Amino acid sequence: MSEAFIPLSTIAHGRSGDKGNHANIAVIAYTAAGFAWLREHLTAEAVSQYFAPLGPSKVVRYEAANLLAVNFMLYDVLAGGASRSLRIDTQGKTLALALLRIRVATPPDVDRMRRGAR
Amino acid sequence: MVVRIGNGCGFWGDNLDAPVLLARDGRLDFLTLEYLAELTMSILALQKQRDPQAGYATDFLDVLQRLAPTLRDQPNLKVITNAGGMNPADCAAKARAILDKEGLQTRKIATVAGDDLLPRLDALLAGGETLQNLDTGAPLATVRNRVVSANAYLGARPIADALVRGASIVITGRVADASLTVAPAMQSFGWKWDDWDRLCTASVAGHIIECGAQATGGLWCNWKDEPDLANVGYPIAEIDAGGSFTISKPPSTGGAVNFETVSEQLLYEVGDPAAYLTPDVIADFTSVKMTQAGRDVVRIDGARGKPATGTYKVSIAYRDGFMASGTLVLLGPDAVAKAQLCGQMILQRLERAGVKPERSNVEILGAGAVVPGVIAAPTEPPEVVLRVSVHDARKAAVERFSKEFAPLVTSGTPGVTGYTTGRPPVREVFAYWPALIAKELVQAEVHVES
Numbered sequence: 001m002s003e004a005f006i007p008l009s010t011i012a013h014g015r016s017g018d019k020g021n022h023a024n025i026a027v028i029a030y031t032a033a034g035f036a037w038l039r040e041h042l043t044a045e046a047v048s049q050y051f052a053p054l055g056p057s058k059v060v061r062y063e064a065a066n067l068l069a070v071n072f073m074l075y076d077v078l079a080g081g082a083s084r085s086l087r088i089d090t091q092g093k094t095l096a097l098a099l100l101r102i103r104v105a106t107p108p109d110v111d112r113m114r115r116g117a118r
Numbered sequence: 119m120v121v122r123i124g125n126g127c128g129f130w131g132d133n134l135d136a137p138v139l140l141a142r143d144g145r146l147d148f149l150t151l152e153y154l155a156e157l158t159m160s161i162l163a164l165q166k167q168r169d170p171q172a173g174y175a176t177d178f179l180d181v182l183q184r185l186a187p188t189l190r191d192q193p194n195l196k197v198i199t200n201a202g203g204m205n206p207a208d209c210a211a212k213a214r215a216i217l218d219k220e221g222l223q224t225r226k227i228a229t230v231a232g233d234d235l236l237p238r239l240d241a242l243l244a245g246g247e248t249l250q251n252l253d254t255g256a257p258l259a260t261v262r263n264r265v266v267s268a269n270a271y272l273g274a275r276p277i278a279d280a281l282v283r284g285a286s287i288v289i290t291g292r293v294a295d296a297s298l299t300v301a302p303a304m305q306s307f308g309w310k311w312d313d314w315d316r317l318c319t320a321s322v323a324g325h326i327i328e329c330g331a332q333a334t335g336g337l338w339c340n341w342k343d344e345p346d347l348a349n350v351g352y353p354i355a356e357i358d359a360g361g362s363f364t365i366s367k368p369p370s371t372g373g374a375v376n377f378e379t380v381s382e383q384l385l386y387e388v389g390d391p392a393a394y395l396t397p398d399v400i401a402d403f404t405s406v407k408m409t410q411a412g413r414d415v416v417r418i419d420g421a422r423g424k425p426a427t428g429t430y431k432v433s434i435a436y437r438d439g440f441m442a443s444g445t446l447v448l449l450g451p452d453a454v455a456k457a458q459l460c461g462q463m464i465l466q467r468l469e470r471a472g473v474k475p476e477r478s479n480v481e482i483l484g485a486g487a488v489v490p491g492v493i494a495a496p497t498e499p500p501e502v503v504l505r506v507s508v509h510d511a512r513k514a515a516v517e518r519f520s521k522e523f524a525p526l527v528t529s530g531t532p533g534v535t536g537y538t539t540g541r542p543p544v545r546e547v548f549a550y551w552p553a554l555i556a557k558e559l560v561q562a563e564v565h566v567e568s
Contacts, residue, residue, distance in 0.1 A: 013339035017387035026385030053491025064391040064404045067381045083550050086479035086507035098489040
């Protein structure tokens with residue numbers, strides 16, 4: 001019996017970083033099936049909504065199919081960025097892990113998306 | 119023929135032994151060392167204002183001293199670094215003294231400068247350059263009187279010129295990080311400066327290794343799979359004449375090089391992966407093919423680039439008041455409520471003293487403050503860290519704030535501890551102003567010892 005929801009980290013890994021007051025979050029699927037799921041479900045709107053408490057002015061999604069990755073730019077999300085943010089995470093280093101914790105409805109073919117699946 | 123380029127330093131503050139271990143065991147042709155984050159130049163600019171012979175990344179001289187035995191063992195090893203910061207010439211003079219003392223008199227040092235636009239800033243503005251903020255569109259004139267540094271990100275070409283002219287050590291000011299890798303590849307293979315695919319290949323390699331251990335297991339999501347991160351090997355790009363390369367690390371080191379570690383790093387600090395702008399090329403990261411070529415070896419080929427833009431990015435820093443952050447630890451029960459109260463007390467007492475900071479922030483670490491409002495807080499953590507920060511144009515206001523932590527040790531709630539490091543330091547804030555400048559307005563200056 002599978003769970004109704006899984007954390008995104010079941011099917012993807014990633015990394016985030018800063019550019020001034022903006023951050024990027026790369027989400028990389030473990031398998032092609034997982035990448036197809038990311039393309040369909042992990043939209044810019046979904047990410048914008050998830051990070052709404054941080055107040056991004058705009059979220060843009062890019063794709064890198066060769067890496068099985070989607071890459072998000074979150075604009076004006078760092079409360080001033082490395083130079084003047086009053087937050088502990090001035091550079092958005094933790095945003096990728098935060099996004100990988102988002103709970104999503106378990107895809108029917110999740111077993112084809114897990115790390116090491118073929 | 120292949121060229122092996124290893125990066126032993128990903129930022130100023132990185133591990134001091136890493137460059138030495140990488141050079142000793144990496145069979146390198148070139149060792150690169152990267153020291154300059156976005157705002158490092160503003161700090162170096164102020165150091166140079168106080169002392170005209172300062173203004174470079176002093177860690178590099180320590181590293182060079184440690185590298186001396188390896189440089190004696192490996193006469194052909196060359197070192198390329200942006201440690202010159204705001205003052206490549208004085209950095210080179212100090213490096214010269216170290217090399218001479220260590221019996222390395224024959225190794226030539228070169229400097230690359232010309233990136234520093236501050237002395238020409240008013241002339242540029244008078245000439246019609248607006249240096250408008252890339253994010254907001256505002257013209258630089260609005261903050262001109264507060265600017266402390268303005269540097270163009272130079273590309274690989276002046277570094278390659280220095281190598282052609284026989285330099286063993288190249289010390290630069292601000293150059294694009296990846297260009298530290300692009301230059302030795304271009305020089306070694308004699309690739310043309312409009313061979314965009316080759317420039318892209320080398321830029322992808324440079325981007326992957328520029329943050330050091332972040333390509334070889336540092337920050338890797340699957341860190342639990344990883345052997346011996348304490349002894350993580352730093353990354354090596356082995357580039358071949360055909361325009362492909364591998365990423366690896368020295369044998370018998372910790373960490374890992376695989377599809378996951380390399381793809382995480384390839385997308386680090388990237389916007390549109392199909393158009394990553396450098397001074398050298400527009401790199402298309404979506405064009406590359408990545409394969410695991412062996413244990414801890416990833417092969418990358420197929421890189422496709424487009425012609426570079428006609429502009430250099432300019433990183434400008436301007437004075438923006440003062441900041442301080444202090445912390446206290448609160449033990450439960452009711453750790454979160456107690457931390458909230460103590461945080462409010464600090465700000466209340468500040469206001470009572472007639473000081474209302476322009477910006478303040480109270481964070482309760484351990485209760486979901488790192489990504490506030492996104493990650494749900496545990497209901498009752500056994501202990502938390504209270505962190506309070508303020509930002510204000512008035513230095514005195516921030517200094518007064520820094521004195522409001524200690525009183526909580528006796529007048530706060532029970533469970534207050536962790537006040538052992540003294541008053542939090544007050545630091546000057548340098549805000550970041552990204553801009554562009556036409557390439558023809560910037561002349562790189564290459565100087566090679568005769």
